[in-house]
Amino acid sequence: MNDKQLVAEYAATQIQDGMLVGLGTGSTANFFIEALARRQAEEGLRVTAVSSSTVSAVKAKSLGLPLVALEQVERIDLYIDGADEVTPDLTLLKGRGYDLVREKLLARAADRFLVLADESKRVGRIGERYPVPVEVMPFAWALVKHRLENLGGKGGLRPTAAGDGLVVTSYGSLVLDMSFGPEWDSWALDEALNATPGVVEHGIFRALASAVLIAVDGKVKEFTGEGA
Amino acid sequence: MNDKQLVAEYAATQIQDGMLVGLGTGSTANFFIEALARRQAEEGLRVTAVSSSTVSAVKAKSLGLPLVALEQVERIDLYIDGADEVTPDLTLLKGRGYDLVREKLLARAADRFLVLADESKRVGRIGERYPVPVEVMPFAWALVKHRLENLGGKGGLRPTAAGDGLVVTSYGSLVLDMSFGPEWDSWALDEALNATPGVVEHGIFRALASAVLIAVDGKVKEFTGEGA
Numbered sequence: 001m002n003d004k005q006l007v008a009e010y011a012a013t014q015i016q017d018g019m020l021v022g023l024g025t026g027s028t029a030n031f032f033i034e035a036l037a038r039r040q041a042e043e044g045l046r047v048t049a050v051s052s053s054t055v056s057a058v059k060a061k062s063l064g065l066p067l068v069a070l071e072q073v074e075r076i077d078l079y080i081d082g083a084d085e086v087t088p089d090l091t092l093l094k095g096r097g098y099d100l101v102r103e104k105l106l107a108r109a110a111d112r113f114l115v116l117a118d119e120s121k122r123v124g125r126i127g128e129r130y131p132v133p134v135e136v137m138p139f140a141w142a143l144v145k146h147r148l149e150n151l152g153g154k155g156g157l158r159p160t161a162a163g164d165g166l167v168v169t170s171y172g173s174l175v176l177d178m179s180f181g182p183e184w185d186s187w188a189l190d191e192a193l194n195a196t197p198g199v200v201e202h203g204i205f206r207a208l209a210s211a212v213l214i215a216v217d218g219k220v221k222e223f224t225g226e227g228a
Numbered sequence: 229m230n231d232k233q234l235v236a237e238y239a240a241t242q243i244q245d246g247m248l249v250g251l252g253t254g255s256t257a258n259f260f261i262e263a264l265a266r267r268q269a270e271e272g273l274r275v276t277a278v279s280s281s282t283v284s285a286v287k288a289k290s291l292g293l294p295l296v297a298l299e300q301v302e303r304i305d306l307y308i309d310g311a312d313e314v315t316p317d318l319t320l321l322k323g324r325g326y327d328l329v330r331e332k333l334l335a336r337a338a339d340r341f342l343v344l345a346d347e348s349k350r351v352g353r354i355g356e357r358y359p360v361p362v363e364v365m366p367f368a369w370a371l372v373k374h375r376l377e378n379l380g381g382k383g384g385l386r387p388t389a390a391g392d393g394l395v396v397t398s399y400g401s402l403v404l405d406m407s408f409g410p411e412w413d414s415w416a417l418d419e420a421l422n423a424t425p426g427v428v429e430h431g432i433f434r435a436l437a438s439a440v441l442i443a444v445d446g447k448v449k450e451f452t453g454e455g456a
Binding site for chain 2: 071072104
């Protein structure tokens with residue numbers, strides 16, 4: 001069992017009978033969905049799931065997990081998802097994928113948000129390794145880019161993997177991948193991005209994670225943060 | 229000449245040759261568009277306009293004002309628009325219409341933002357007279373409403389005027405009209421709404437207005453705010 005599977009299996013043990021569980025998106029989240037479906041099949045665990053993306057909904061459905069639509073929930077018990085960067089105070093960078101908004105909605109709506117990670121995701125500050133994904137309305141991209149450049153950001157619209165087009169999110173937005181220097185602490189950047197008109201959502205998840213699960217020497221450790 | 233026309237005519241005198249001007253939306257903004265077109269026709273004033281809505285773009289085009297698309301601008305010289313509420317520190321409530329995001333984008337991109345108002349728009353705090361319009365992604369409305377209710381808000385989805393459907397904005401969002409009590413000052417509410425996932429934009433315009441124009445006894449007075 002690899003480290004991703006280890007933390008995913010551990011997360012699945014946290015689910016209790018009757019819970020409404022938010023499903024993340026990505027390779028680690030997929031291991032969790034599989035582990036959850038196995039507990040349902042083998043132990044008769046009763047859960048209801050709500051998905052952060054169409055791809056995870058398809059996977060959950062194929063494994064027999066009962067799903068409800070995001071529109072139908074007002075809160076959820078537990079949300080399980082990965083992250084691209086994790087700081088010591090449990091601020092996260094997410095959004096290399098295409099469903100940033102649904103992920104942040106579920107993180108906010110959850111009583112508890114467990115983050116599946118590994119040692120390579122730990123950073124001193126958000127943006128250390130990756131640019132910050134910023135979802136923008138198509139008509140707003142030039143004004144937002146100009147504004148973020150004035151704040152010291154560098155970057156541009158995210159191209160498709162083939163390089164012949166621009167990435168469009170599930171809500172029809174474009175994505176600016178913007179790098180900011182160490183003069184920006186994660187919280188100040190979060191606030192500046194929140195206050196920029198035309199920004200639909202961005203990849204900084206502040207004060208949302210309850211704990212981060214990381215496999216260390218074959219054992220899962222739960223980090224609950226310092227000063228978060 | 230009524231009070232709306234008075235402030236609109238005054239605003240038009242602020243436009244200088246070569247300026248890129250943002251056009252607002254609504255009855256008072258319409259008077260400004262007419263006054264600007266008249267200056268172009270009679271004085272040979274050269275301006276370029278960018279519009280906050282399709283309806284204003286149609287009006288400007290019909291009057292012969294040259295228009296550029298929002299996507300093509302990085303900043304503008306002057307933005308002229310109305311507001312529904314104005315506080316002493318020039319925080320505004322806007323968004324009874326359908327193009328909240330474009331209005332806030334132009335307000336942010338403008339070197340100067342002149343607000344066309346009248347005495348009836350002056351309030352002690354935002355939300356005194358009207359609920360705050362909150363644009364939400366369709367799949368997020370229930371979660372956002374629940375969250376705003378937890379913050380003390382009351383309200384719901386905005387119905388169409390005929391009452392047989394829900395208002396949809398130009399970006400395909402729904403609108404929650406939410407009232408908040410006097411325990412919420414405008415700035416704290418602005419920040420709370422900015423930080424709520426699923427919120428596309430909202431009607432509080434903070435630290436964006438340069439001056440508010442109000443006709444008092446047949447003369448236009450320019451209010452530049454206290455502590456803004």
